[in-house]
Amino acid sequence: xxxxxxxxLFGKMIVSIDGLKKDNDDVEFVLDNGDKYRMYHDQxxxxxxxxxxxxxxxxxxxxxxxTMAEQSESNQNPEGVTKEYQDSFTWTFxxxxxxxxxxxxxxxxxxxxxxxxxxxxxxxx
Numbered sequence: 001x002x003x004x005x006x007x008x009l010f011g012k013m014i015v016s017i018d019g020l021k022k023d024n025d026d027v028e029f030v031l032d033n034g035d036k037y038r039m040y041h042d043q044x045x046x047x048x049x050x051x052x053x054x055x056x057x058x059x060x061x062x063x064x065x066x067t068m069a070e071q072s073e074s075n076q077n078p079e080g081v082t083k084e085y086q087d088s089f090t091w092t093f094x095x096x097x098x099x100x101x102x103x104x105x106x107x108x109x110x111x112x113x114x115x116x117x118x119x120x121x122x123x124x125x
Contacts, residue, residue, distance in 0.1 A: 003122045006094055009037070009069040014061050020105065025050040027105075028124075036124045039094065039105075047111030049119065052091075053104075060101030068097035071121070078106075088113035094121075 013032040020027045026040040041049035074091045077083065092107040109117030 003120060004037070006039075006069045006071045006096075006121050008123070009066045009096065011065055013063065013065050015063065017058060017061065020054055020058055021051065022053060023050050027051075034125070037121065038124050039119060039121050041107075041109065041116075041119050044115050047109065047115035047117060049107060049109035049117055051105060052108040053106040055106070056103035057101055058103055061096055061098055061103055064098035064100050066096060066098060068095060068102070070095045083108075083110070086110060088117065090117035092119045094119075 009029070009031075012035075014029055015032050016030045018028045018030075025043065026038065029037040029039070031037075043049070072093045072095075074093070075089065076091075077086075078091065083089070087110070089108065089110040092109065094105040094107075096103050096105070107119045109119070111117050
């Protein structure tokens, strides 16, 4: 398995997505050429990283070439979001689009500051 940037999906066509829902920590993307990609966090003892929200219609990403594939991170809460007991946290945003629509996958990671809060994206075949 090779870590890659989400921008590798640009111009490619997704045929299925499994696991893309709130509170999940593992998503698989299958492309029309048979390639598979995985977006996930390998949980350890003292952190939690999972999908907080999926904005947009996931079906818009199926069957049309990806026209945007970007990732960004922030250590500030999005407007209107408050969380209790934030020692250390990271928001990771994945933005994907086709001509049919736009989807933002918002991951939230929190820890005591000594563990990873990152999301991995890798090619699995």
